Amino acid sequence: MDILAAIGSDIALMQLNGIAQKLKFKALQERAKEKIADIAESRELTVAELEDRLAPDLGLDDNGSLLLDFGPRQFTVSFDETLKPFVRDASGSRLKDLPKPNKSDDESRSNDAVNRYKLLKKDARIVAAQQVARQESAMCLRRRWSPENFKLFLVEHPLVRHLTRRLIWGVYSAENQLQACFRVAEDNSYSTADDDLFTLPEGGISIGIPHVLEISPTDAAAFGQLFADYELLPPFRQLDRNSYALTGAERNASELTRWAGRKCPSGRVMGLANKGWIKGTPQDGGWIGWMIKPLGRWSLVMEIDEGFAVGMSPAELSAEQLLSKLWLWEGKAESYGWGSNSTQEAQFSVIDAITASELINDIEALFE
Structure with a gap:
């Protein structure tokens, strides 16, 4: 390293x-x-x-595609909503896979093209999940880009553009309030829910991925229809995302008890690591008894029983984990440990509605 x-x-x-x-x-x-x-x-x-x-460009051209030249036949590579590559023939029809070279093809060119496509698929598998997760995290964490960086790193990037075009984007004011929603078209222009040309407003704006709790029902319905018309599938749930809210009592508490005593599959608890959660610090014998979600100056602590040990294989895990306690701690996630600052509890009223919804969504998914 x-x-x-x-x-x-x-x-x-x-x-x-x-x-x-x-x-x-x-x-x-x-x-x-x-x-x-x-x-x-x-x-x-x-x-x-x-x-x-x-973010790697995987050797794609400025249009985010790759030409596979067989000589007399040529194929173009594109990507789906999961960044899985696929090919189209000269007429633009999507094929199940890259055809095998035949006798009429140029042997050298077609072999090079086949090998290039194999390598591309391998590389795409490595980076795809990470890039999709980054965009989903950006929505949940309310990350913002300047218009210039949005264009450079998201709209024009050869690979990332394939995700960018499948999401709804928002213009935010200097106060971080959503002003308007738009999408990125195939030609990298911006358009409204009515498919009209959209121009970014002047001033101190930023660009982000709006959460469903921010998008008006009218805009959500219109963009949903537009995406359906264009057969655009999102890389993750945006418009149809599950949304939740804390009760008044929960907002005034430091512990969430709605799941107390429930059991869920161990594999799903481990899978929280893919949603930004961190495994707890190993204790005696390498045992880990909690997962923790960083929330800036706060952290959500989920205590589990029986827990798991460092290096455990899936076969060694107990089938289920008991959610014994879920509470909010005032402190950095990396600093938390048994007996450390245990009295620094915080009320859930300190977190915003989107963060609260996503936390509940994470836990609810454990029991689906």
């Missing part, structure tokens, strides 16, 4: 970021995250901004 960080090239940093995202060994994963954070700070960027710059 030190070597990758020292190299400093975008490719090396992409590899380092992959370690930070996926490595199973927490100590090494944290080390990689620290390196990424240090590099971001040295470039005067946030980690998310650095990740924007590290």
Whole structure:
């Protein structure tokens, strides 16, 4: 990791970021995250901004596609809502797979094209889930981009553009209030729910992915119909996303008891790591008894029983986990541990409606 960080090239940093995202060994994963954070700070960027710059283009052209040349036959690569590549023939028809070369094809060109497509599919599998997760996280965390960075890193990026075109975007005021919604068309222009040309307003605006709780019912219905007309599937649930609210009593409490005593599959608890949750710090014998969701200056702590141990295989896990306690702690997630600052509880009234909805959504999904 030190070597990758020292190299400093975008490719090396992409590899380092992959370690930070996926490595199973927490100590090494944290080390990689620290390196990424240090590099971001040295470039005067946030980690998310650095990740924007590290998104791979997979060798795609400026239109986000790739030409596979068989000589007399040519095929064009595009991507679906999960960034899975597929091919179209010269007439634009989508094919089930890249055809095998035949006798009329140029042998050298067709073999090169077949190998190139195999490599592309392999590379896409590696980066697709991470890029989709980044966009969903940006919506949940209410991340914003300047119009210039939005265009550069999301609209014009050869790979990321395939996700950008499948989402509804919002213009936000300097006070972070949603002013208007738009989508990005195939030609990279912006359009309204009525499919009219949309121009970004002047002034101190920013761009973000609006949560369903922000979008008016009228806009949601209109964009939903427009996406259906164009047969555009989103990379994750946006318009039809489950939304929830805390009760008045829950907002004034530091603990959520609506799931107390319920059991859920262990695999789903482990899967919370894909939604931004962090495994608890290993205790005696490497045992982990909680998951924690970072919320800036606060953290949501989910205590579980029986828990699991470091390095446990899926076969070694107990079938179910008991949710024994779910509460809000005032402190950074990385600093939490048994017996540390346990009295610094916070009321749920400190978090906004979107954050609350997403937290409830995470927990409800454990029991689906």
